[in-house]
Amino acid sequence: MFERQVYISGTMVPESQARISIFDSAVMLGDTATESTRTFGHHPFKLEEHIDRLYKSLKVMRIDPGMDATEMLRTTQNVLQANLQCYAPDQDCWIVHNISRGLSVPGSDPTLTSSGATVMIFTQYMCLRSWAQFYTDGCHAVTSMSRAVPTQSLDARIKNRSRLAYTLAESEVKLVDPLAQGVILDIHGNVSENKGGNIFVVSGGVLKTPTTANCLAGMSRSTALKLADGMGIPAVETILQPYDLATADELFFTSTPYCIMPATRFNGLPIGDGTVGPVTIRLLNAWSEMVGLDIVKQAQDQL
Ligand SMILES: Cc1ncc(COP(=O)(O)O)c(C=O)c1O
Structure with missing residues:
Protein backbone atom coordinates (compact mmCIF):
# COMPACT_ATOMS: atom_id res chain seq x y z
CA MET A 1 0.00 0.00 0.00
CA PHE A 2 1.24 3.47 -0.87
CA GLU A 3 2.31 5.36 2.22
CA ARG A 4 1.73 9.07 2.69
CA GLN A 5 4.77 11.21 1.98
CA VAL A 6 5.97 13.95 4.30
CA TYR A 7 8.21 16.87 3.42
CA ILE A 8 10.89 17.62 5.99
CA SER A 9 13.40 20.38 5.23
CA GLY A 10 14.12 19.53 1.62
CA THR A 11 13.34 15.81 1.47
CA MET A 12 10.23 13.71 1.01
CA VAL A 13 10.03 10.68 3.27
CA PRO A 14 7.33 8.10 3.97
CA GLU A 15 5.27 9.20 6.97
CA SER A 16 6.43 6.27 9.13
CA GLN A 17 10.03 7.40 8.65
CA ALA A 18 9.42 11.11 9.25
CA ARG A 19 11.51 12.18 12.26
CA ILE A 20 12.60 15.36 13.96
CA SER A 21 15.12 15.72 16.77
CA ILE A 22 14.11 15.81 20.44
CA PHE A 23 16.19 19.02 20.53
CA ASP A 24 14.14 20.72 17.83
CA SER A 25 12.71 24.04 19.04
CA ALA A 26 9.28 22.68 18.11
CA VAL A 27 9.66 20.21 20.98
CA MET A 28 11.84 22.24 23.34
CA LEU A 29 9.97 25.54 23.08
CA GLY A 30 6.78 25.05 21.08
CA ASP A 31 8.50 27.61 18.87
CA THR A 32 6.66 26.78 15.66
CA ALA A 33 4.60 28.65 13.11
CA THR A 34 1.76 26.63 11.68
CA GLU A 35 -0.98 26.55 9.08
CA SER A 36 -3.78 24.10 8.39
CA THR A 37 -5.41 24.24 4.98
CA ARG A 38 -8.06 21.85 3.67
CA THR A 39 -9.04 20.53 0.28
CA PHE A 40 -12.53 20.46 -1.21
CA GLY A 41 -12.81 17.77 -3.86
CA HIS A 42 -9.01 17.39 -3.64
CA HIS A 43 -8.44 21.08 -4.49
CA PRO A 44 -6.75 23.18 -1.82
CA PHE A 45 -8.93 26.00 -0.51
CA LYS A 46 -7.29 29.42 -0.12
CA LEU A 47 -3.80 27.92 -0.09
CA GLU A 48 -2.17 31.18 -1.21
CA GLU A 49 -3.91 33.04 1.62
CA HIS A 50 -2.81 30.41 4.18
CA ILE A 51 0.78 30.72 2.96
CA ASP A 52 0.53 34.49 3.13
CA ARG A 53 -0.63 34.24 6.76
CA LEU A 54 2.18 31.73 7.43
CA TYR A 55 4.79 34.18 6.17
CA LYS A 56 3.33 36.93 8.34
CA SER A 57 3.59 34.64 11.39
CA LEU A 58 7.16 33.68 10.44
CA LYS A 59 8.14 37.32 10.02
CA VAL A 60 6.88 38.33 13.46
CA MET A 61 8.44 35.18 14.97
CA ARG A 62 11.76 35.96 13.21
CA ILE A 63 11.95 32.46 11.70
CA ASP A 64 13.53 32.15 8.26
CA PRO A 65 12.01 29.12 6.50
CA GLY A 66 14.81 29.14 3.92
CA MET A 67 12.49 29.63 0.97
CA ASP A 68 10.19 32.35 -0.25
CA ALA A 69 6.40 32.13 -0.36
CA THR A 70 6.37 31.16 -4.04
CA GLU A 71 8.62 28.19 -3.39
CA MET A 72 6.61 27.26 -0.32
CA LEU A 73 3.47 27.26 -2.46
CA ARG A 74 5.10 25.07 -5.11
CA THR A 75 6.52 22.69 -2.48
CA THR A 76 3.13 22.43 -0.81
CA GLN A 77 1.42 21.67 -4.12
CA ASN A 78 4.01 18.94 -4.73
CA VAL A 79 3.31 17.42 -1.30
CA LEU A 80 -0.41 17.43 -2.03
CA GLN A 81 0.07 15.88 -5.47
CA ALA A 82 2.30 13.16 -4.01
CA ASN A 83 -0.41 12.23 -1.53
CA LEU A 84 -3.72 12.61 -3.36
CA GLN A 85 -3.76 8.93 -4.31
CA CYS A 86 -4.18 8.16 -0.57
CA TYR A 87 -7.60 9.83 -0.51
CA ALA A 88 -10.75 8.44 -2.11
CA PRO A 89 -12.61 10.79 -4.49
CA ASP A 90 -15.20 11.62 -1.81
CA GLN A 91 -12.54 12.20 0.84
CA ASP A 92 -10.58 15.36 1.50
CA CYS A 93 -7.43 16.10 3.44
CA TRP A 94 -5.63 18.57 5.63
CA ILE A 95 -2.45 20.18 4.38
CA VAL A 96 -0.42 21.08 7.45
CA HIS A 97 2.63 23.32 7.71
CA ASN A 98 4.73 23.29 10.87
CA ILE A 99 7.85 25.41 10.73
CA SER A 100 10.10 25.57 13.75
CA ARG A 101 13.23 27.64 14.31
CA GLY A 102 15.37 24.47 14.15
CA LEU A 103 17.72 22.62 16.50
CA SER A 104 17.86 24.57 19.73
CA VAL A 105 21.14 25.19 21.52
CA PRO A 106 21.13 25.05 25.33
CA GLY A 107 21.99 28.39 26.89
CA SER A 108 20.72 31.85 27.45
CA ASP A 109 19.46 32.65 23.95
CA PRO A 110 16.40 30.64 22.88
CA THR A 111 16.70 31.92 19.32
CA LEU A 112 20.14 30.32 18.82
CA THR A 113 19.95 27.22 16.64
CA SER A 114 22.50 24.85 15.20
CA SER A 115 20.48 24.30 12.03
CA GLY A 116 18.15 26.12 9.69
CA ALA A 117 14.41 26.04 10.28
CA THR A 118 12.70 22.66 10.37
CA VAL A 119 10.07 22.82 7.63
CA MET A 120 7.41 20.12 7.89
CA ILE A 121 4.57 19.74 5.38
CA PHE A 122 2.19 16.80 5.47
CA THR A 123 -1.36 15.80 4.62
CA GLN A 124 -3.88 13.95 6.78
CA TYR A 125 -7.32 12.51 6.19
CA MET A 126 -10.01 15.13 6.86
CA CYS A 127 -12.01 13.33 9.56
CA LEU A 128 -15.19 15.32 10.22
CA ARG A 129 -17.01 12.81 12.43
CA SER A 130 -16.74 14.76 15.66
C1 LIG B 1 -6.95 29.75 17.67
C2 LIG B 1 -7.64 29.63 16.36
N1 LIG B 1 -8.64 30.47 16.05
C3 LIG B 1 -9.30 30.40 14.88
C4 LIG B 1 -8.98 29.44 13.94
C5 LIG B 1 -9.74 29.36 12.64
O1 LIG B 1 -8.91 29.73 11.58
P1 LIG B 1 -9.16 29.20 10.09
O2 LIG B 1 -10.53 29.62 9.71
O3 LIG B 1 -8.10 29.87 9.30
O4 LIG B 1 -9.03 27.71 10.15
C6 LIG B 1 -7.94 28.55 14.20
C7 LIG B 1 -7.58 27.52 13.22
O5 LIG B 1 -6.88 26.59 13.48
C8 LIG B 1 -7.24 28.64 15.43
O6 LIG B 1 -6.24 27.83 15.73
Missing part, protein backbone atom coordinates in the same frame (compact mmCIF):
# COMPACT_ATOMS: atom_id res chain seq x y z
CA TRP A 131 -18.49 17.79 14.11
CA ALA A 132 -20.89 16.07 11.73
CA GLN A 133 -23.96 15.98 13.97
CA PHE A 134 -23.63 19.64 14.89
CA TYR A 135 -24.66 20.79 11.40
CA THR A 136 -28.20 19.65 12.11
CA ASP A 137 -28.38 19.54 15.93
CA GLY A 138 -26.11 22.46 16.77
CA CYS A 139 -23.42 22.17 19.41
CA HIS A 140 -23.30 23.36 23.00
CA ALA A 141 -20.98 26.37 23.27
CA VAL A 142 -19.48 26.74 26.73
CA THR A 143 -17.13 29.36 28.21
CA SER A 144 -13.90 28.02 29.65
CA MET A 145 -12.40 28.83 33.02
CA SER A 146 -9.06 29.79 31.44
CA ARG A 147 -8.82 33.09 29.58
CA ALA A 148 -7.09 33.73 26.28
CA VAL A 149 -3.40 34.63 26.38
CA PRO A 150 -3.50 38.44 26.10
CA THR A 151 -2.70 39.55 22.60
CA GLN A 152 -0.28 42.05 24.12
CA SER A 153 1.80 39.02 25.21
CA LEU A 154 1.36 36.84 22.14
CA ASP A 155 -0.43 38.45 19.22
CA ALA A 156 -3.49 36.33 18.48
CA ARG A 157 -2.83 36.76 14.76
CA ILE A 158 0.38 34.72 14.95
CA LYS A 159 -0.75 31.18 14.13
CA ASN A 160 1.56 29.10 16.25
CA ARG A 161 1.83 25.66 17.81
CA SER A 162 2.07 26.80 21.45
CA ARG A 163 -1.32 25.25 22.12
CA LEU A 164 -1.31 24.72 25.88
CA ALA A 165 -3.67 27.60 26.64
CA TYR A 166 -6.16 26.41 24.02
CA THR A 167 -5.89 22.79 25.12
CA LEU A 168 -6.51 23.65 28.78
CA ALA A 169 -9.50 25.82 27.86
CA GLU A 170 -11.04 23.12 25.70
CA SER A 171 -10.46 20.44 28.33
CA GLU A 172 -12.26 22.63 30.89
CA VAL A 173 -15.40 22.95 28.79
CA LYS A 174 -15.38 19.18 28.22
CA LEU A 175 -15.67 18.77 32.01
CA VAL A 176 -18.98 20.63 31.82
CA ASP A 177 -20.27 18.73 28.77
CA PRO A 178 -18.13 16.12 26.97
CA LEU A 179 -19.40 17.41 23.60
CA ALA A 180 -19.12 21.12 24.43
CA GLN A 181 -17.20 23.46 22.14
CA GLY A 182 -15.21 26.12 23.93
CA VAL A 183 -15.76 29.86 23.94
CA ILE A 184 -12.60 31.45 25.30
CA LEU A 185 -12.91 34.92 26.82
CA ASP A 186 -10.07 37.42 26.94
CA ILE A 187 -8.81 38.99 30.17
CA HIS A 188 -11.50 41.70 29.85
CA GLY A 189 -14.29 39.15 29.65
CA ASN A 190 -14.85 39.72 25.93
CA VAL A 191 -15.37 36.76 23.61
CA SER A 192 -12.15 35.94 21.75
CA GLU A 193 -12.28 32.58 19.97
CA ASN A 194 -12.38 28.82 20.18
CA LYS A 195 -9.23 26.69 20.39
CA GLY A 196 -9.42 26.21 16.63
CA GLY A 197 -12.19 28.47 15.39
CA ASN A 198 -13.74 31.93 15.33
CA ILE A 199 -17.09 32.87 16.80
CA PHE A 200 -20.10 34.59 15.21
CA VAL A 201 -23.57 35.58 16.34
CA VAL A 202 -26.58 36.77 14.40
CA SER A 203 -28.62 39.37 16.29
CA GLY A 204 -31.53 41.25 14.76
CA GLY A 205 -30.40 40.17 11.28
CA VAL A 206 -26.84 41.45 11.78
CA LEU A 207 -23.85 39.12 11.70
CA LYS A 208 -21.34 39.97 14.45
CA THR A 209 -17.87 38.66 15.22
CA PRO A 210 -15.00 39.87 17.42
CA THR A 211 -12.32 42.01 15.79
CA THR A 212 -8.87 40.45 15.32
CA ALA A 213 -7.70 42.47 18.32
CA ASN A 214 -8.21 39.29 20.36
CA CYS A 215 -8.49 36.38 17.91
CA LEU A 216 -6.87 34.79 14.91
CA ALA A 217 -7.73 36.32 11.54
CA GLY A 218 -9.31 33.03 10.50
CA MET A 219 -9.56 32.19 6.81
CA SER A 220 -13.02 30.77 7.44
CA ARG A 221 -13.94 33.90 9.36
CA SER A 222 -13.09 36.03 6.32
CA THR A 223 -14.90 33.58 4.03
CA ALA A 224 -18.07 33.82 6.15
CA LEU A 225 -17.87 37.63 6.11
CA LYS A 226 -17.37 37.64 2.34
CA LEU A 227 -20.28 35.28 1.74
CA ALA A 228 -22.48 37.40 3.99
CA ASP A 229 -21.49 40.51 2.07
CA GLY A 230 -22.39 38.80 -1.21
CA MET A 231 -25.80 37.86 0.16
CA GLY A 232 -26.54 41.33 1.52
CA ILE A 233 -26.36 40.22 5.16
CA PRO A 234 -25.04 43.15 7.22
CA ALA A 235 -21.95 42.26 9.26
CA VAL A 236 -19.87 44.02 11.91
CA GLU A 237 -16.61 43.23 13.69
CA THR A 238 -17.16 44.29 17.26
CA ILE A 239 -16.74 43.50 20.95
CA LEU A 240 -18.93 40.61 22.04
CA GLN A 241 -19.57 39.52 25.60
CA PRO A 242 -21.15 36.34 26.98
CA TYR A 243 -24.44 38.30 27.25
CA ASP A 244 -24.39 38.86 23.48
CA LEU A 245 -23.99 35.13 22.86
CA ALA A 246 -26.72 34.19 25.34
CA THR A 247 -29.19 36.64 23.77
CA ALA A 248 -28.26 36.07 20.11
CA ASP A 249 -30.71 34.66 17.56
CA GLU A 250 -27.99 32.45 16.10
CA LEU A 251 -24.50 31.40 17.10
CA PHE A 252 -21.84 29.56 15.12
CA PHE A 253 -18.14 28.83 14.90
CA THR A 254 -15.99 28.98 11.77
CA SER A 255 -12.89 26.92 11.08
CA THR A 256 -11.04 25.30 8.21
CA PRO A 257 -12.27 21.68 8.68
CA TYR A 258 -15.98 22.20 9.33
CA CYS A 259 -16.34 25.71 7.76
CA ILE A 260 -19.43 26.61 9.84
CA MET A 261 -20.45 24.79 13.01
CA PRO A 262 -23.82 25.90 14.36
CA ALA A 263 -24.37 26.18 18.12
CA THR A 264 -27.86 25.88 19.59
CA ARG A 265 -26.98 26.22 23.29
CA PHE A 266 -24.69 28.56 25.16
CA ASN A 267 -23.74 27.72 28.75
CA GLY A 268 -26.93 25.65 29.01
CA LEU A 269 -29.25 28.33 27.57
CA PRO A 270 -31.01 27.80 24.22
CA ILE A 271 -29.86 30.11 21.41
CA GLY A 272 -32.90 31.68 19.72
CA ASP A 273 -35.53 28.96 19.40
CA GLY A 274 -32.90 26.27 20.08
CA THR A 275 -32.56 25.16 16.46
CA VAL A 276 -29.98 25.91 13.79
CA GLY A 277 -30.86 29.38 12.48
CA PRO A 278 -31.74 30.49 8.94
CA VAL A 279 -28.73 32.79 8.40
CA THR A 280 -26.37 30.01 9.50
CA ILE A 281 -28.02 27.62 7.03
CA ARG A 282 -27.88 30.17 4.20
CA LEU A 283 -24.17 30.75 4.80
CA LEU A 284 -23.45 27.03 4.92
CA ASN A 285 -25.38 26.45 1.70
CA ALA A 286 -23.56 29.32 0.00
CA TRP A 287 -20.23 27.87 1.12
CA SER A 288 -21.13 24.43 -0.29
CA GLU A 289 -22.16 26.07 -3.55
CA MET A 290 -18.90 28.04 -3.72
CA VAL A 291 -16.71 24.94 -3.30
CA GLY A 292 -18.95 22.62 -5.35
CA LEU A 293 -19.35 20.12 -2.55
CA ASP A 294 -22.11 19.48 0.00
CA ILE A 295 -20.20 20.25 3.19
CA VAL A 296 -22.86 18.83 5.51
CA LYS A 297 -23.29 15.63 3.50
CA GLN A 298 -19.56 15.01 3.31
CA ALA A 299 -19.29 15.19 7.10
CA GLN A 300 -22.47 13.24 7.84
CA ASP A 301 -21.53 10.48 5.38
CA GLN A 302 -18.64 9.77 7.72
CA LEU A 303 -21.02 8.90 10.59
Whole structure:
Protein backbone atom coordinates (compact mmCIF):
# COMPACT_ATOMS: atom_id res chain seq x y z
CA MET A 1 0.00 0.00 0.00
CA PHE A 2 1.24 3.47 -0.87
CA GLU A 3 2.31 5.36 2.22
CA ARG A 4 1.73 9.07 2.69
CA GLN A 5 4.77 11.21 1.98
CA VAL A 6 5.97 13.95 4.30
CA TYR A 7 8.21 16.87 3.42
CA ILE A 8 10.89 17.62 5.99
CA SER A 9 13.40 20.38 5.23
CA GLY A 10 14.12 19.53 1.62
CA THR A 11 13.34 15.81 1.47
CA MET A 12 10.23 13.71 1.01
CA VAL A 13 10.03 10.68 3.27
CA PRO A 14 7.33 8.10 3.97
CA GLU A 15 5.27 9.20 6.97
CA SER A 16 6.43 6.27 9.13
CA GLN A 17 10.03 7.40 8.65
CA ALA A 18 9.42 11.11 9.25
CA ARG A 19 11.51 12.18 12.26
CA ILE A 20 12.60 15.36 13.96
CA SER A 21 15.12 15.72 16.77
CA ILE A 22 14.11 15.81 20.44
CA PHE A 23 16.19 19.02 20.53
CA ASP A 24 14.14 20.72 17.83
CA SER A 25 12.71 24.04 19.04
CA ALA A 26 9.28 22.68 18.11
CA VAL A 27 9.66 20.21 20.98
CA MET A 28 11.84 22.24 23.34
CA LEU A 29 9.97 25.54 23.08
CA GLY A 30 6.78 25.05 21.08
CA ASP A 31 8.50 27.61 18.87
CA THR A 32 6.66 26.78 15.66
CA ALA A 33 4.60 28.65 13.11
CA THR A 34 1.76 26.63 11.68
CA GLU A 35 -0.98 26.55 9.08
CA SER A 36 -3.78 24.10 8.39
CA THR A 37 -5.41 24.24 4.98
CA ARG A 38 -8.06 21.85 3.67
CA THR A 39 -9.04 20.53 0.28
CA PHE A 40 -12.53 20.46 -1.21
CA GLY A 41 -12.81 17.77 -3.86
CA HIS A 42 -9.01 17.39 -3.64
CA HIS A 43 -8.44 21.08 -4.49
CA PRO A 44 -6.75 23.18 -1.82
CA PHE A 45 -8.93 26.00 -0.51
CA LYS A 46 -7.29 29.42 -0.12
CA LEU A 47 -3.80 27.92 -0.09
CA GLU A 48 -2.17 31.18 -1.21
CA GLU A 49 -3.91 33.04 1.62
CA HIS A 50 -2.81 30.41 4.18
CA ILE A 51 0.78 30.72 2.96
CA ASP A 52 0.53 34.49 3.13
CA ARG A 53 -0.63 34.24 6.76
CA LEU A 54 2.18 31.73 7.43
CA TYR A 55 4.79 34.18 6.17
CA LYS A 56 3.33 36.93 8.34
CA SER A 57 3.59 34.64 11.39
CA LEU A 58 7.16 33.68 10.44
CA LYS A 59 8.14 37.32 10.02
CA VAL A 60 6.88 38.33 13.46
CA MET A 61 8.44 35.18 14.97
CA ARG A 62 11.76 35.96 13.21
CA ILE A 63 11.95 32.46 11.70
CA ASP A 64 13.53 32.15 8.26
CA PRO A 65 12.01 29.12 6.50
CA GLY A 66 14.81 29.14 3.92
CA MET A 67 12.49 29.63 0.97
CA ASP A 68 10.19 32.35 -0.25
CA ALA A 69 6.40 32.13 -0.36
CA THR A 70 6.37 31.16 -4.04
CA GLU A 71 8.62 28.19 -3.39
CA MET A 72 6.61 27.26 -0.32
CA LEU A 73 3.47 27.26 -2.46
CA ARG A 74 5.10 25.07 -5.11
CA THR A 75 6.52 22.69 -2.48
CA THR A 76 3.13 22.43 -0.81
CA GLN A 77 1.42 21.67 -4.12
CA ASN A 78 4.01 18.94 -4.73
CA VAL A 79 3.31 17.42 -1.30
CA LEU A 80 -0.41 17.43 -2.03
CA GLN A 81 0.07 15.88 -5.47
CA ALA A 82 2.30 13.16 -4.01
CA ASN A 83 -0.41 12.23 -1.53
CA LEU A 84 -3.72 12.61 -3.36
CA GLN A 85 -3.76 8.93 -4.31
CA CYS A 86 -4.18 8.16 -0.57
CA TYR A 87 -7.60 9.83 -0.51
CA ALA A 88 -10.75 8.44 -2.11
CA PRO A 89 -12.61 10.79 -4.49
CA ASP A 90 -15.20 11.62 -1.81
CA GLN A 91 -12.54 12.20 0.84
CA ASP A 92 -10.58 15.36 1.50
CA CYS A 93 -7.43 16.10 3.44
CA TRP A 94 -5.63 18.57 5.63
CA ILE A 95 -2.45 20.18 4.38
CA VAL A 96 -0.42 21.08 7.45
CA HIS A 97 2.63 23.32 7.71
CA ASN A 98 4.73 23.29 10.87
CA ILE A 99 7.85 25.41 10.73
CA SER A 100 10.10 25.57 13.75
CA ARG A 101 13.23 27.64 14.31
CA GLY A 102 15.37 24.47 14.15
CA LEU A 103 17.72 22.62 16.50
CA SER A 104 17.86 24.57 19.73
CA VAL A 105 21.14 25.19 21.52
CA PRO A 106 21.13 25.05 25.33
CA GLY A 107 21.99 28.39 26.89
CA SER A 108 20.72 31.85 27.45
CA ASP A 109 19.46 32.65 23.95
CA PRO A 110 16.40 30.64 22.88
CA THR A 111 16.70 31.92 19.32
CA LEU A 112 20.14 30.32 18.82
CA THR A 113 19.95 27.22 16.64
CA SER A 114 22.50 24.85 15.20
CA SER A 115 20.48 24.30 12.03
CA GLY A 116 18.15 26.12 9.69
CA ALA A 117 14.41 26.04 10.28
CA THR A 118 12.70 22.66 10.37
CA VAL A 119 10.07 22.82 7.63
CA MET A 120 7.41 20.12 7.89
CA ILE A 121 4.57 19.74 5.38
CA PHE A 122 2.19 16.80 5.47
CA THR A 123 -1.36 15.80 4.62
CA GLN A 124 -3.88 13.95 6.78
CA TYR A 125 -7.32 12.51 6.19
CA MET A 126 -10.01 15.13 6.86
CA CYS A 127 -12.01 13.33 9.56
CA LEU A 128 -15.19 15.32 10.22
CA ARG A 129 -17.01 12.81 12.43
CA SER A 130 -16.74 14.76 15.66
CA TRP A 131 -18.49 17.79 14.11
CA ALA A 132 -20.89 16.07 11.73
CA GLN A 133 -23.96 15.98 13.97
CA PHE A 134 -23.63 19.64 14.89
CA TYR A 135 -24.66 20.79 11.40
CA THR A 136 -28.20 19.65 12.11
CA ASP A 137 -28.38 19.54 15.93
CA GLY A 138 -26.11 22.46 16.77
CA CYS A 139 -23.42 22.17 19.41
CA HIS A 140 -23.30 23.36 23.00
CA ALA A 141 -20.98 26.37 23.27
CA VAL A 142 -19.48 26.74 26.73
CA THR A 143 -17.13 29.36 28.21
CA SER A 144 -13.90 28.02 29.65
CA MET A 145 -12.40 28.83 33.02
CA SER A 146 -9.06 29.79 31.44
CA ARG A 147 -8.82 33.09 29.58
CA ALA A 148 -7.09 33.73 26.28
CA VAL A 149 -3.40 34.63 26.38
CA PRO A 150 -3.50 38.44 26.10
CA THR A 151 -2.70 39.55 22.60
CA GLN A 152 -0.28 42.05 24.12
CA SER A 153 1.80 39.02 25.21
CA LEU A 154 1.36 36.84 22.14
CA ASP A 155 -0.43 38.45 19.22
CA ALA A 156 -3.49 36.33 18.48
CA ARG A 157 -2.83 36.76 14.76
CA ILE A 158 0.38 34.72 14.95
CA LYS A 159 -0.75 31.18 14.13
CA ASN A 160 1.56 29.10 16.25
CA ARG A 161 1.83 25.66 17.81
CA SER A 162 2.07 26.80 21.45
CA ARG A 163 -1.32 25.25 22.12
CA LEU A 164 -1.31 24.72 25.88
CA ALA A 165 -3.67 27.60 26.64
CA TYR A 166 -6.16 26.41 24.02
CA THR A 167 -5.89 22.79 25.12
CA LEU A 168 -6.51 23.65 28.78
CA ALA A 169 -9.50 25.82 27.86
CA GLU A 170 -11.04 23.12 25.70
CA SER A 171 -10.46 20.44 28.33
CA GLU A 172 -12.26 22.63 30.89
CA VAL A 173 -15.40 22.95 28.79
CA LYS A 174 -15.38 19.18 28.22
CA LEU A 175 -15.67 18.77 32.01
CA VAL A 176 -18.98 20.63 31.82
CA ASP A 177 -20.27 18.73 28.77
CA PRO A 178 -18.13 16.12 26.97
CA LEU A 179 -19.40 17.41 23.60
CA ALA A 180 -19.12 21.12 24.43
CA GLN A 181 -17.20 23.46 22.14
CA GLY A 182 -15.21 26.12 23.93
CA VAL A 183 -15.76 29.86 23.94
CA ILE A 184 -12.60 31.45 25.30
CA LEU A 185 -12.91 34.92 26.82
CA ASP A 186 -10.07 37.42 26.94
CA ILE A 187 -8.81 38.99 30.17
CA HIS A 188 -11.50 41.70 29.85
CA GLY A 189 -14.29 39.15 29.65
CA ASN A 190 -14.85 39.72 25.93
CA VAL A 191 -15.37 36.76 23.61
CA SER A 192 -12.15 35.94 21.75
CA GLU A 193 -12.28 32.58 19.97
CA ASN A 194 -12.38 28.82 20.18
CA LYS A 195 -9.23 26.69 20.39
CA GLY A 196 -9.42 26.21 16.63
CA GLY A 197 -12.19 28.47 15.39
CA ASN A 198 -13.74 31.93 15.33
CA ILE A 199 -17.09 32.87 16.80
CA PHE A 200 -20.10 34.59 15.21
CA VAL A 201 -23.57 35.58 16.34
CA VAL A 202 -26.58 36.77 14.40
CA SER A 203 -28.62 39.37 16.29
CA GLY A 204 -31.53 41.25 14.76
CA GLY A 205 -30.40 40.17 11.28
CA VAL A 206 -26.84 41.45 11.78
CA LEU A 207 -23.85 39.12 11.70
CA LYS A 208 -21.34 39.97 14.45
CA THR A 209 -17.87 38.66 15.22
CA PRO A 210 -15.00 39.87 17.42
CA THR A 211 -12.32 42.01 15.79
CA THR A 212 -8.87 40.45 15.32
CA ALA A 213 -7.70 42.47 18.32
CA ASN A 214 -8.21 39.29 20.36
CA CYS A 215 -8.49 36.38 17.91
CA LEU A 216 -6.87 34.79 14.91
CA ALA A 217 -7.73 36.32 11.54
CA GLY A 218 -9.31 33.03 10.50
CA MET A 219 -9.56 32.19 6.81
CA SER A 220 -13.02 30.77 7.44
CA ARG A 221 -13.94 33.90 9.36
CA SER A 222 -13.09 36.03 6.32
CA THR A 223 -14.90 33.58 4.03
CA ALA A 224 -18.07 33.82 6.15
CA LEU A 225 -17.87 37.63 6.11
CA LYS A 226 -17.37 37.64 2.34
CA LEU A 227 -20.28 35.28 1.74
CA ALA A 228 -22.48 37.40 3.99
CA ASP A 229 -21.49 40.51 2.07
CA GLY A 230 -22.39 38.80 -1.21
CA MET A 231 -25.80 37.86 0.16
CA GLY A 232 -26.54 41.33 1.52
CA ILE A 233 -26.36 40.22 5.16
CA PRO A 234 -25.04 43.15 7.22
CA ALA A 235 -21.95 42.26 9.26
CA VAL A 236 -19.87 44.02 11.91
CA GLU A 237 -16.61 43.23 13.69
CA THR A 238 -17.16 44.29 17.26
CA ILE A 239 -16.74 43.50 20.95
CA LEU A 240 -18.93 40.61 22.04
CA GLN A 241 -19.57 39.52 25.60
CA PRO A 242 -21.15 36.34 26.98
CA TYR A 243 -24.44 38.30 27.25
CA ASP A 244 -24.39 38.86 23.48
CA LEU A 245 -23.99 35.13 22.86
CA ALA A 246 -26.72 34.19 25.34
CA THR A 247 -29.19 36.64 23.77
CA ALA A 248 -28.26 36.07 20.11
CA ASP A 249 -30.71 34.66 17.56
CA GLU A 250 -27.99 32.45 16.10
CA LEU A 251 -24.50 31.40 17.10
CA PHE A 252 -21.84 29.56 15.12
CA PHE A 253 -18.14 28.83 14.90
CA THR A 254 -15.99 28.98 11.77
CA SER A 255 -12.89 26.92 11.08
CA THR A 256 -11.04 25.30 8.21
CA PRO A 257 -12.27 21.68 8.68
CA TYR A 258 -15.98 22.20 9.33
CA CYS A 259 -16.34 25.71 7.76
CA ILE A 260 -19.43 26.61 9.84
CA MET A 261 -20.45 24.79 13.01
CA PRO A 262 -23.82 25.90 14.36
CA ALA A 263 -24.37 26.18 18.12
CA THR A 264 -27.86 25.88 19.59
CA ARG A 265 -26.98 26.22 23.29
CA PHE A 266 -24.69 28.56 25.16
CA ASN A 267 -23.74 27.72 28.75
CA GLY A 268 -26.93 25.65 29.01
CA LEU A 269 -29.25 28.33 27.57
CA PRO A 270 -31.01 27.80 24.22
CA ILE A 271 -29.86 30.11 21.41
CA GLY A 272 -32.90 31.68 19.72
CA ASP A 273 -35.53 28.96 19.40
CA GLY A 274 -32.90 26.27 20.08
CA THR A 275 -32.56 25.16 16.46
CA VAL A 276 -29.98 25.91 13.79
CA GLY A 277 -30.86 29.38 12.48
CA PRO A 278 -31.74 30.49 8.94
CA VAL A 279 -28.73 32.79 8.40
CA THR A 280 -26.37 30.01 9.50
CA ILE A 281 -28.02 27.62 7.03
CA ARG A 282 -27.88 30.17 4.20
CA LEU A 283 -24.17 30.75 4.80
CA LEU A 284 -23.45 27.03 4.92
CA ASN A 285 -25.38 26.45 1.70
CA ALA A 286 -23.56 29.32 0.00
CA TRP A 287 -20.23 27.87 1.12
CA SER A 288 -21.13 24.43 -0.29
CA GLU A 289 -22.16 26.07 -3.55
CA MET A 290 -18.90 28.04 -3.72
CA VAL A 291 -16.71 24.94 -3.30
CA GLY A 292 -18.95 22.62 -5.35
CA LEU A 293 -19.35 20.12 -2.55
CA ASP A 294 -22.11 19.48 0.00
CA ILE A 295 -20.20 20.25 3.19
CA VAL A 296 -22.86 18.83 5.51
CA LYS A 297 -23.29 15.63 3.50
CA GLN A 298 -19.56 15.01 3.31
CA ALA A 299 -19.29 15.19 7.10
CA GLN A 300 -22.47 13.24 7.84
CA ASP A 301 -21.53 10.48 5.38
CA GLN A 302 -18.64 9.77 7.72
CA LEU A 303 -21.02 8.90 10.59
C1 LIG B 1 -6.95 29.75 17.67
C2 LIG B 1 -7.64 29.63 16.36
N1 LIG B 1 -8.64 30.47 16.05
C3 LIG B 1 -9.30 30.40 14.88
C4 LIG B 1 -8.98 29.44 13.94
C5 LIG B 1 -9.74 29.36 12.64
O1 LIG B 1 -8.91 29.73 11.58
P1 LIG B 1 -9.16 29.20 10.09
O2 LIG B 1 -10.53 29.62 9.71
O3 LIG B 1 -8.10 29.87 9.30
O4 LIG B 1 -9.03 27.71 10.15
C6 LIG B 1 -7.94 28.55 14.20
C7 LIG B 1 -7.58 27.52 13.22
O5 LIG B 1 -6.88 26.59 13.48
C8 LIG B 1 -7.24 28.64 15.43
O6 LIG B 1 -6.24 27.83 15.73
